[in-house]
Each structure stands twice: as structure tokens, then as C-alpha cells.
Amino acid sequence: GDKQVPMSNLEKGKFVNYARIESNLQVVRQRLNRPLTLAEKIVYGHLDNPHEQDIERGVSYLKLRPDRVACQDATAQMAILQFMSAGLPQTAVPTSVHCDHLIQAQVGGPKDLARAIDINKEVYDFLATACAKYGIGFWKPGSGIIHQIILENYALPGLMMIGTDSHTPNAGGLGMVACGVGGADAVDVMAGIPWELKAPKVIGVYLDGKMSGWTTPKDVILKVAGILTVKGGTGAIIEYHGPGVESLSCTGMATICNMGAEIGATTSLFPYNKRMASYLQATGRSQQAAYAQEFNHNLQPDEGSEYDRRIEINLSELEPHINGPFTPDLATPISKFAEEVKKNNWPEELKVGLIGSCTNSSYEDMSRSAHIAKEAADHGLKTKSIFTITPGSEQVRATIARDGFVDTFENVGGVVLANACGPCIGQWDRQDVKKGEVNSIISSYNRNFTGRNDANPATHAFVASPDLVTAMTFAGSLSFNPLTDSLKGADGKEFKFSDPAGHELPAKGYDPGENTFQAPPEDGASVNVAVSPTSDRLQLLKPFKAWDGKDIIDAPVLIKAKGKCTTDHISAGGPWLKYRGHLENISQNCLIGAINADNGKANEVLNQETGEYGAVPTVGAYYRDRNIPWVVVGDENYGEGSSREHAALEPRFLGGRAVICRSFARIHETNLKKQGMLPLWFKNPADYEKISGSDKLSIVGLNDFKPGQDIKVEITHKDGSKDSFLTTSSINEGQWEWFKAGSALNKMAAAAAA
Ligand code: SF4
Numbered sequence: 237g238d239k240q241v242p243m244s245n246l247e248k249g250k251f252v253n254y255a256r257i258e259s260n261l262q263v264v265r266q267r268l269n270r271p272l273t274l275a276e277k278i279v280y281g282h283l284d285n286p287h288e289q290d291i292e293r294g295v296s297y298l299k300l301r302p303d304r305v306a307c308q309d310a311t312a313q314m315a316i317l318q319f320m321s322a323g324l325p326q327t328a329v330p331t332s333v334h335c336d337h338l339i340q341a342q343v344g345g346p347k348d349l350a351r352a353i354d355i356n357k358e359v360y361d362f363l364a365t366a367c368a369k370y371g372i373g374f375w376k377p378g379s380g381i382i383h384q385i386i387l388e389n390y391a392l393p394g395l396m397m398i399g400t401d402s403h404t405p406n407a408g409g410l411g412m413v414a415c416g417v418g419g420a421d422a423v424d425v426m427a428g429i430p431w432e433l434k435a436p437k438v439i440g441v442y443l444d445g446k447m448s449g450w451t452t453p454k455d456v457i458l459k460v461a462g463i464l465t466v467k468g469g470t471g472a473i474i475e476y477h478g479p480g481v482e483s484l485s486c487t488g489m490a491t492i493c494n495m496g497a498e499i500g501a502t503t504s505l506f507p508y509n510k511r512m513a514s515y516l517q518a519t520g521r522s523q524q525a526a527y528a529q530e531f532n533h534n535l536q537p538d539e540g541s542e543y544d545r546r547i548e549i550n551l552s553e554l555e556p557h558i559n560g561p562f563t564p565d566l567a568t569p570i571s572k573f574a575e576e577v578k579k580n581n582w583p584e585e586l587k588v589g590l591i592g593s594c595t596n597s598s599y600e601d602m603s604r605s606a607h608i609a610k611e612a613a614d615h616g617l618k619t620k621s622i623f624t625i626t627p628g629s630e631q632v633r634a635t636i637a638r639d640g641f642v643d644t645f646e647n648v649g650g651v652v653l654a655n656a657c658g659p660c661i662g663q664w665d666r667q668d669v670k671k672g673e674v675n676s677i678i679s680s681y682n683r684n685f686t687g688r689n690d691a692n693p694a695t696h697a698f699v700a701s702p703d704l705v706t707a708m709t710f711a712g713s714l715s716f717n718p719l720t721d722s723l724k725g726a727d728g729k730e731f732k733f734s735d736p737a738g739h740e741l742p743a744k745g746y747d748p749g750e751n752t753f754q755a756p757p758e759d760g761a762s763v764n765v766a767v768s769p770t771s772d773r774l775q776l777l778k779p780f781k782a783w784d785g786k787d788i789i790d791a792p793v794l795i796k797a798k799g800k801c802t803t804d805h806i807s808a809g810g811p812w813l814k815y816r817g818h819l820e821n822i823s824q825n826c827l828i829g830a831i832n833a834d835n836g837k838a839n840e841v842l843n844q845e846t847g848e849y850g851a852v853p854t855v856g857a858y859y860r861d862r863n864i865p866w867v868v869v870g871d872e873n874y875g876e877g878s879s880r881e882h883a884a885l886e887p888r889f890l891g892g893r894a895v896i897c898r899s900f901a902r903i904h905e906t907n908l909k910k911q912g913m914l915p916l917w918f919k920n921p922a923d924y925e926k927i928s929g930s931d932k933l934s935i936v937g938l939n940d941f942k943p944g945q946d947i948k949v950e951i952t953h954k955d956g957s958k959d960s961f962l963t964t965s966s967i968n969e970g971q972w973e974w975f976k977a978g979s980a981l982n983k984m985a986a987a988a989a990a
Contacts, residue, residue, distance in 0.1 A: 239251075241524055252395065260283050264291065271539060274541075275505055277535075277537075278394055278395075281396075283298060284299040301430055306382060306397060308400060311418075312333045312334075314817060314882065317775075319426050325760075326371040327372060328426060328427060332375065332390065333375065336375075337657050341656075348656075348658075349377060361766040366765045376753070384406075392410060393412065405494060406493055408496070408505040415503045420906070429984075439474045439501075441476045442477060445552030446552055449735045454596060456554065458700070459554060461499050472544065474504040474505070477506075482510075489506045489511070492504065512528070583674050586678060586712050588678075590678075593626050593681045599739065603738030606645065612733075617725065619709040620713075625651070625653065633655050677696070678700055718733045773817055775821070789934045794841060794868055795827055795841045799871055801871065805830045807883040822882055823853055828853065832929060845859070867894045884911045896916045896927075896949065897917060909975070914965070916935075919962040919963055920962070926959055928953075948962055
């Protein structure tokens with residue numbers, strides 16, 4: 237008898253599917269015959285085919301059925317544009333879109349929000365109408381940051397979600413396997429195609445002892461980041477367990493999971509516990525909490541389950557940490573920090589302290605920071621550094637306003653910013669220092685890479701708990717240790733901060749604030765999606781042409797790329813991000829970062845038709861407009877880096893048909909296949925040397941191709957001489973159909989129409 241417990245109070249007719257996990261695990265347990273970690277239970281509980289799926293941690297590729305999808309406004313644009321081309325009436329699983337990344341912090345919440353709504357109107361209108369049409373929940377600008385809204389409304393123990401944002405793992409604080417993915421993966425799941433993930437390894441973090449004083453959940457992850465470093469979590473789920481878990485609030489666990497992204501982890505996860513139950517109850521989900529309790533046997537690791545690596549942390553001994561500058565894994569305990577500041581010559585004066593963001597803006601965080609600010613105010617102090625507060629959601633903002641924390645912050649000089657990413661993603665009109673000026677800032681955010689917050693490479697950015705950040709803004713100095721040092725009050729007397737105290741959950745309950753959610757109408761079929769034909773930021777996608785059934789003959793080499801060619805080289809970020817909903821405009825960045833092996837230069841390639849040199853996108857479009865197919869030749873691990881799908885869409889849009897490399901990064905290789913391109917591997921990697929950017933290549937025998945077979949490529953050099961070589965590929969039957977249809981979405985649209 238399956239219960240009908242809603243997945244979210246905002247979605248009708250979508251129920252928690254614990255029954256599937258149960259039945260999947262029965263099959264998997266019989267096959268594996270060993271105790272399972274919690275991560276394995278949830279992941280294997282979502283297998284598309286538990287009977288036939290190969291399961292080996294760190295080796296097999298799993299086909300999974302996530303329960304939901306979440307997108308933020310920057311990445312949602314291309315994901316939804318692609319989903320539209322699939323021709324489906326609704327998304328296959330519940331999906332939500334969150335407007336948070338495009339709001340710039342300038343003067344404070346309300347004004348900044350109004351300005352953003354004005355500047356980004358066409359993007360917001362597009363997202364709002366597309367969401368209405370396809371049954372997607374739409375969170376308007378001002379509603380808050382994706383991960384906070386997910387925690388408040390959608391995250392549930394034992395479920396699985398993918399999101400087009402790296403900090404999607406935040407939902408692990410509610411026991412959900414939540415992974416950050418590229419747009420292409422989101423489109424697949426929205427269209428009902430299983431999601432592929434390499435079976436994660438599992439790193440166990442055993443928490444012992446009890447947290448107290450200035451130590452916060454943030455310090456657990458700052459410590460773990462120091463141990464594992466920025467790459468240490470790659471391919472693994474970090475699974476926290478042990479008696480120490482009991483001393484962490486649900487939102488604190490979310491902070492820890494959020495920042496697991498900084499060590500490259502697939503996601504992070506906590507077992508179901510009382511603290512999650514109280515958070516679910518406080519956010520109107522008592523029914524879901526009760527159901528999770530009933531299902532608790534599958535929300536804990538099995539006795540005796542084994543981890544690929546094990547770390548132990550005693551919370552009773554854990555010191556507050558400050559990580560940085562420039563990297564989140566440079567961890568220094570507070571007791572050693574002043575010394576490190578001196579030793580490394582980090583700028584001691586603290587210019588700005590920033591609290592909040594998706595990482596640390598819970599009611600608990602805000603109440604503890606307010607406690608510190610109040611104590612300073614009682615001694616007549618205002619902050620010495622600029623002090624900003626970013627509420628993670630409208631609900632948090634309204635609740636902390638009601639409970640007087642906003643007044644407390646403003647009273648000491650704090651500025652409450654919009655409920656949005658703001659300075660965390662560089663949306664910060666910083667005025668207090670000039671570009672290039674060496675300075676220090678400290679935030680309770682998660683990332684502190686060079687230039688991330690303010691685009692100033694000389695800014696030394698540190699990350700710490702909101703408690704430390706708040707206390708340090710009163711000292712205005714990085715050398716201040718609130719655990720041991722005193723400050724001078726307005727009365728000239730020295731005082732020491734007492735241990736911060738706060739409330740896990742608001743005693744009077746959450747105040748939802750303004751209603752910022754747009755539920756999709758029951759039937760969105762008649763909704764018109766708003767895309768202006770003159771927009772420079774949005775453009776509807778036209779289906780790519782189907783394969784004409786002929787070999788690809790005499791295709792010029794557009795560029796022979798030398799050395800590293802990441803997705804950043806193929807589709808640059810920065811100012812280009814503005815155009816990520818407009819394929820034609822963003823394609824002007826196609827391969828402009830790749831180094832031409834013939835002349836050692838970026839963005840200067842031979843136009844074989846005219847004999848002149850030109851920019852890569854210009855020459856590509858020149859060929860395309862004359863119906864000349866072209867190919868790219870690349871080196872090792874082509875397309876590594878971020879999973880952005882633009883890196884595959886752009887060359888295809890400009891008329892590319894194949895990329896021939898010594899090796900591919902797997903995700904980019906799959907993305908190329910999805911767009912109807914041929915990713916081919918030199919069978920003999922030395923053949924890379926045979927080719928130059930003045931050659932023409934013919935890819936032959938395609939009509940007889942069967943997956944697994946080699947594909948022959950003939951070279952015609954500029955002087956007319958000829959050569960040839962063999963390539964291999966990882967194209968399977970289904971992917972060959974994508975190539976024939978022109979793209980995976982074309983194939984899907986044809987199936988939907990049939
Ligand atoms: Fe990403 Fe920062 Fe926004 Fe969080 S607040 S979603 S880390 S940009």
C-alpha cells in the first residue's frame with residue numbers, strides 16, 4: 237500500500253516514491269550481498285534498471301531516475317530553450333526555476349532588486365512564461381537563493397535531485413542526494429531520459445563529540461576541505477555519520493553539504509535524524525517528516541558498511557577555522573590565524589565582512605550573528621569594516637526582520653542586501669577600493685577564488701563562519717581572535733565577546749514574507765513563451781539539420797588546437813555569460829581561447845577559402861554560410877572543465893560536424909554527441925601530428941558504420957598530397973540515432989510527435 241505523501245506542498249499530484257527505493261534495494265541487496273552505505277542506498281534506490289545495471293563504485297556508469305530538477309536563472313535559459321525543442325508538453329519530473337544570480341548588489345535590497353528586474357526583464361519574462369507553459373515552478377527575483385528555497389520547500393530525505401548549479405548538494409542537509417550538473421543533464425531528466433552518473437565512491441566522515449562555543453557547522457567543512465583539498469572529493473559522495481551528527485542543526489548540516497562542492501564531491505549527505513524532522517515540521521512538512529521516520533531504515537547506513545576512505549573529526553576539539561585566501565582548502569584554525577596573516581603578509585586591515593548567501597543564511601546563523609552584533613552595540617560600537625547581510629530567502633528575510641535582527645544589523649552599520657547571490661557571484665558594485673588595490677575581505681560564503689566577489693585579483697578573500705565574520709567586522713582586523721582578544725567599547729572599557737548564542741528555529745515560526753512563487757497553471761498549453769525576435773540575450777533554438785546520409789567530404793580543419801583545451805577555451809565565461817540564452821551571440825566566443833597549433837596564437841585561424849586569417853567564429857560561420865562542413869582537431873582530454881553545454885552547441889551552430897582528438901573529457905564528449913557532432917578519437921594518437929590547419933578531412937564509410945567500428949578519415953594536404961588514418965569512437969546505437977537525426981533533441985521531438 238503506497239502512501240500518497242506530496243513531494244512538496246507546492247505541487248499537486250506528485251508523491252514521494254519511497255516504494256521504488258525499497259523495491260530497487262531488494263534487487264540490489266541480493267546482487268551485491270553486502271552492507272550498503274547511505275549514499276549507496278539512495279543512489280541505487282534510484283536506478284533505472286536495478287536488475288541489469290553494473291554496479292561498481294568508481295567504475296560503472298549508473299542510469300538513474302532523479303525525483304526532481306532545479307535550475308537557477310543563469311543556467312536555466314539554455315536548458316529551457318533546449319527542452320522546448322524536445323516538443324514535450326510538460327517536464328517529466330517536478331522542476332523549479334530560481335531567479336537569484338542576476339541581481340547586482342549596489343545599495344541594498346529593495347533598490348537593487350528593482351534595478352535588476354528592469355535590466356533583466358526579458359530574461360525573467362521568458363523564464364516566467366516558459367515555466368507556466370511546461371509545468372515548472374517559478375521563483376521570482378527577490379524570492380531568494382535556489383539552495384535555500386530548495387531546503388525550505390523541496391528537499392526531502394532519501395530523494396534524489398539534480399540542479400544546474402554547483403552548490404545543489406546543499407539539500408544533503410535534509411538527507412537528499414542532490415548533485416550539481418550541466419544544462420544538458422537537466423534537459424535529459426526534464427525530458428524523461430535517465431541521468432548518467434559514474435557510481436560514486438563514498439568517503440565516510442565520522443563525527444564524534446559535541447559542538448560548542450564559537451565552533452559552528454561551517455568549521456566542520458572548513459576542516460574537511462583542509463584535509464581533502466579542492467580535488468579530494470572528486471567522484472565521491474561524502475557521507476557524514478556518527479554521534480556528533482546529533483549536535484548539528486538541519487541548516488548547519490546543509491552548510492556542510494553545500495561546501496562539499498569546494499572539494500569536488502559529487503554530493504554530501506547526512507542520515508535522517510531528529511534535527512531534520514524539526515526543520516521539516518517548522519517548514520510545514522510534518523507529513524513528510526512522519527513518512528521519513530517510517531522509512532528510516534533506508535535513511536541510515538547499514539551496520540558494517542565500508543567507505544572508500546574514512547575521516548574522523550571530534551567536534552568537541554574542533555576549532556573555528558578561516559580558509560583562504562584565493563582557495564577554500566587553505567585551512568587555518570583561528571588560534572593560528574593572526575600569526576599566518578603576519579607570516580604571509582596578508583593585508584591585515586579587514587575592509588568588508590559579508591554574511592549570508594546560500595551557504596550560511598539560516599535563522600540560526602542570523603540569530604547568532606545578531607547576538608554578536610547586539611553585544612557590540614551594547615558597548616556602543618559600530619562595525620569598522622563594511623558589513624553586508626544576504627538573506628538566503630524571502631522567508632528568512634521576513635523572519636529576521638520580524639524578530640528584530642535586521643534592526644540590530646542596521647543599527648551597527650550593516651546593509652541588508654537583496655535575497656540573491658549578489659557579491660557571492662561577482663554581482664557587486666564595490667566602491668570602497670579601486671581595481672588592483674590590495675585588500676582583505678571575509679565572508680561566510682563558500683568560494684573565494686581570485687576575483688570571484690569583486691573582480692579585483694588583488695582582493696584577498698577568506699571564508700569563515702558568520703560568527704567569526706561578524707565579530708571581525710567590529711575589530712576591522714584580520715588579526716582579531718574573538719575567542720581570546722578584547723575590544724575597546726565606546727566607554728573606553730575593554731570587553732570580550734561572550735560565546736555566540738542563537739536559535740536553531742524561530743520560536744514564533746517562520747514568516748513567509750511576500751509571496752514570490754508562481755505556480756504553473758493546471759494546463760499551460762495556451763501560454764505563449766515570451767522571446768522577442770530582437771533580443772540580444774535570448775533566441776529560440778532552431779533544430780539542427782538532420783544528417784543527409786552522405787560522408788563528410790573535404791571538410792576544412794577550422795583549428796588544430798594545441799595542448800589544454802577546456803570548455804573555458806571553447807566557450808569563454810565572464811562577459812559572455814550575458815548571452816547564454818542566445819546561441820548566435822554567444823557563439824562569437826567559440827574556441828577563441830584555443831591555441832592554434834600552426835601559429836601558437838589564440839583566435840587566429842586560416843580561412844582555407846580566402847587564404848586569409850580570421851577569428852575562429854568568423855571563419856566557422858564563413859564556411860557554414862557556404863555549406864562547407866568543418867572539423868576541429870584536438871589534443872588530450874579535450875573539453876575538460878565545466879560541463880557547460882554551450883561548448884558543444886556553439887561549434888554545431890557554426891557548422892562543425894566532427895571533433896577529432898587524442899582523447900576527450902567524458903562529459904564534453906557526450907555533450908557533442910547530443911548536439912549531433914561526431915567525437916572521434918585518433919586510433920593512433922601520433923596521427924595528430926599528420927594534420928595541420930590547412931588540411932581538408934573526409935570522414936568516410938559513415939553509411940555502413942556500426943557502433944564499435946573504426947571510422948576512416950582521409951587527409952588532403954594543401955599541396956594536394958593525401959594521407960589517411962583511423963579513428964575510434966564511443967558512439968553507441970542510441971547515440972548514432974542522435975547523429976542521424978541531427979541532435980538528441982531532434983530524435984526526442986520526432987518520438988514525441990509520433
Ligand atoms: Fe552560488 Fe553563491 Fe548563489 Fe550560492 S549564493 S548559489 S554559491 S552564486
